[in-house]
Structures are given as C-alpha cells and as structure tokens.
Amino acid sequence: MAYITMREAISQALREEMYRDERVFIMGEEVGVWGGTYAVTRGFLDEFGEKRVRDTPIAEGVIVGAAIGAAIAGLRPVAELMTINFAFLAMDQIVNHAAKLHYMFNGQIRCPMVIRTVGGGGRQLAATHSQSPDVVFAHFPGLKVVAPGTPADAKGLLKSAIRDEDPVFFIEHATLYQLRGEVPDDEEYLVPIGVSDVKREGKDVTIVSYSKMLQTSLQAAEQLSKEGIEAEVIDLRTLRPLDVLPVVQSVQKTNRLVVVEEGWRSYGVGAEIAARVMERAFDYLDAPVRRVAQIEVPLPYNRRLEQMALPQVEDVVRAVYDVLYRK
C-alpha cells in the first residue's frame, strides 16, 4: 500500500500495463513531450519512447478512429481525449464505430481499447469545458463506461480496462487528481468493471453516487453522522454495465434513497437508478427517491454562479432530510 494521489495511481496503472504488455501504447494530444495536460504521463516519453507514447495532432476523430484501427489490428491502444467535452468531436467514432463493430460484423472485429478522458466542472472553465455528460456515453450498448471516485479504484479499474477485450470509456474527474488515498502496489491489483461498491455502511438512508460526487456524498455522510443519521454510500464506479444489486439490497435495509450526480438531472443517473429501484424494490421505499444533480443551465464562468449550479454537500444533506421527512 502507498498513500498516493489519483494522478499517481492512474499513472502507475498505465506504466505497469505498458511494462506488462508490449501491445499497450498511449496516443493523444500532449501526452508525450508535454507529459499530459494533467501530468498523468509525465516522464513516459523518456521511459517508453516515441513509438509507445504518441503525440497526435488536435484531431479527436482520428485519435479515436486510429485507436480503433490499431485495436482491430491487435494492439491495445489507450487513447487520451484531453477533456470529455472534446469527445463530442469523436462521437461518431465512439458511438458508430467502437460500440458497434463487434456486433455488426458478427464478432469478427474486436476493439480492445481504452479512451481516457477528463470530465467535470468546478474549475471556472465555462460552459464548453466543464460538462459531465457521462450518461451520454453510458447510453450505448457496446461500450463499457467507467468513472472512478478514489485513487485505488482508479488504478484497479484502469488496469482492468486496459486488459478488457471491449472498448472502455474511462472518465477521470478534473478536480480529483490531487485526491489522496491508499493504493495497492501489487501489479496484479485489479478492480472489476461492472461492480458497484459500498464505500460507507449505514442503516438510515442510501446515497448512490460515483466519481467526484462520491467524495461529496461521503462528506455529506460524515456531517449527517454527527446528527445521528447513518448514511450508506454506494459508489457505482461503472455506469455501463450498471450494477444495481448493491443499491437494491441497501434500499431494502434503509428504505430511503438519494442519488447524487454532477451532470444534469434530466435523463440522468438518478433517473436510471430510481427507475431500476422502482422495478425491484418499490415496496421497500418509504419516501420518494430524491435526485441531486446539476442545475439545468450551461455552467457559467463566474465562480459563485458556477458553484450554485453544481451539487454541494449541503444539497446532499438537504435531500437526505427530505427522504427522512425532516425539516
């Protein structure tokens, strides 16, 4: 175990997998000479050389498309998109190609690749650089969508993603890179894709979340604990395939559910979780499910306005009060 940042954990996962498998390589904007715009691949160019750490032009379509092609031909590309907002420029490759080729050609084509990208708001980058459109990508069968909320999960999930035979869309949160936590040194430390995780046990209310909002939810749970409310916090970790069983089991115990996501409420993670819990644990619910999500506006630059739009610890606490019918 080592107490390291999320950035170091992700970097470690990449480095270990590149040493393990000669087919693994990195391509993307500023991954080489610059060392990664979030400094995840700093030093990689010297360590692995230009063949395996490839700076690309600013051309998201061909970054993702060429990664798909390399994967078809048997390599294990890790393509980096500088932010999730730029993934929209590669949307056709992600949705119409990576997610479809295996099925459409009846299993003849495989795309074992990872698209690493950075999502989330809160850094005063304004409307086009601050989005959390994670559910957009989770909509499509054929993709696996992963969004870790702790350094240990980031490492274990990224290693699993690189070893996976399917295309994995891996979303890191821009404000979590400095988050520290205990991370196993073991090179075979893997976290399975598609398994939710109970991050905090509690009996009074279930809070479901992931990525940055996991941390927000855990802080809310600490605050609630001081008032005698014990929240169970579940980290989805993977948005597709969605592992809802731990949520159902938790709701059967707590009878109350709050879902917290950074993206917009409409058609969001909260809507999906609420629907699935209705289908499987309707009789256990003692209060309507509450969703905590971003206000439905493009994010503004101004810091105060931006923070108003993003879900805060107090919003989670208030939602918990609501499902407990507390004033």
Added chain:
Amino acid sequence: MPDELSREELLEMYRQMVLIRRLEEKSAELYTAGLIGGFLHLYIGEEAIAVGACKALRPDDHLLTAYRDHGWAIARGLDPKRVMAELLGKATGVSGGKGGSMHLASAEHNYWGGHAIVGGHLPLATGIGLAIRYREEDKAVLCVFGEGSTNIGYFHESLNLAAVWKLPVVFLVENNQYGMGTEVSRASARSDIFEKGCSYDVASAPVDGQDVLAIYRAMRQALDYARQHGPYLMEAKTYRYSGHSMGDPERYRSKAEIERWRAHDPIDRLANVLISHAWADKPALEKIHQDVEQEMEEIVRFAQESPEPDDAALYEHVYVNPIPER
C-alpha cells in the same frame, strides 16, 4: 502479357467482373421482390476498380471500404454465396445476417468492412497502418471510399496523420462523379480529387477507373510506395450506371450521360483487350458468362435456402466479455 499477368489470371479477372455485375443485377431483382431489405447500393459500372485493386493486394494486406461493397467483397475472395446470404439477412451471411448489404466483412481475408458512415473508416484504416508500423510488418492497408468522403473532416485528419507518421495506407477514391445526387463540382472545390493529396504532402495520382489493367498496375505501385514510404492517394475516375441506391429517382443526370460512360464499359474493354491480343475468343468469353449464370443460380439458391439467424443471435457479440448486470 501485361504486367506479368498470365492469360489465366486475366480471364479470372474478367470472370470476377462479370460475376460482380450479375450478382448486382440479381440483387436488384431480389430487392424489388422484397427479399433484400434496407439500402442496396449497386457497383455496376465500377467493377474494374475492385477487381484490379484486389489483384494487386497481398493476402496479408488489409482492406476497408465504404458501403458500396459487394464487388469489393467478391474481388477480395469472399464466398459470393455468403455475400448474397448476407444481403438476405441469413445466418450463413458473411456478417451473420447482422450487418446487411453495407456491412460485409471477413476477418480471414483481412477485410475489415463495409462501412456506411461516410468517411468514418478512414481513421480506422489509418490506425491499422499504425499497427503495421508498430510491429514493423511488411504490409499495407487499402482504404476505399467515394469522392463525397473527401469533403469531410475525417479525410483531412486521416491523410494528415498518415503523412505525419508515414503510415502504409493507400487511400483510394472511387470518383463516380456523384455523392448521392450531388455532382462532384457542386460539392468539392476541386473536382480532380487526387490534387487534395498536395495539402498533406501525400503522393497522389489519377487513374482510369474503367480500365482494370490500369488500376492493377497503378495499385501495385501505390502499395509498394505505401509500404516503403507512407500514404498514397489514388483517384479512380469512374461512373455508376445504377442510381445511388435502389429507388433513386435520378433527377440529377441524363440518360445520354450514362450512355457516354457505357461506351467505355470496363467489362467490354477487358474483352476487347483479350480478343485483340488473341488471349481469348468470343466463344471463350461467352462460356464465362454462361458459367457465371450457372454459379448465380447456386448463389441465390444457397442464400434463399439458408436459415435465418436464431433468436440467441440477437444478444450475441454486443461485447467480447459481457458482464451481466446484477
């Protein structure tokens, strides 16, 4: 014999072109009869390009094409029976009945599809070229698309990256003069598409797309160039006799224009070469047509008698490693 092609090889190329044309004509019939669904884009008039280019490809080279792909599949050596079965959506189809006309593929032939998002496969071809260089293999990729794709971002992103990384990709434009119903001069600032290679320092040249031997010759050189140096852009000037797809009202062109191109029919032209050099006589060519006719009957029978995919196929191949949702 031109270019070390034997008489047998030339006759085989002739046979392939005839087979492709007959398969397309038959497909149109079956489409009209309601046995083929979706879209159907016919290759009639363009047969020389697929046959000439595939003759120049090595078995371990890679091929990607757009959605006008039946001719390419056959020229690449896929079983025509399984191509027709795919058009009919059968389990025996090359894509198991899940891809249809626009999405033929065969991993064993390094034919990575039939792609129907215009320009979408150019980045894929670029990536396969990257894998070839990565592993230091002596291979090339042939990426085929229509002139309409050269106005889309992918064309420019792919040519640029392939040039920066010197990837062994031949980008082959089938310039059949129309992107659906829009004439090339109304959609592209340059009508001579090969000139667009200059922007990215990509070697390029035009070729007569109705001359199978010219295509073969040019493609061999282009593939050799790509293996040694990097990307190559080839523009085959050609023409499709049929509409863009079945049901095209063809308001955008005249019958006279089609007839002008038919006067340079690629199959007739190869027949003339064969006869003028006394490599074949008319009865010999007639025999080829008759044999193809017989083969077509078998092809259609196989496709029609093949089973539908079973219900389980609906759920297969979404993922290589499916993870059950709990």
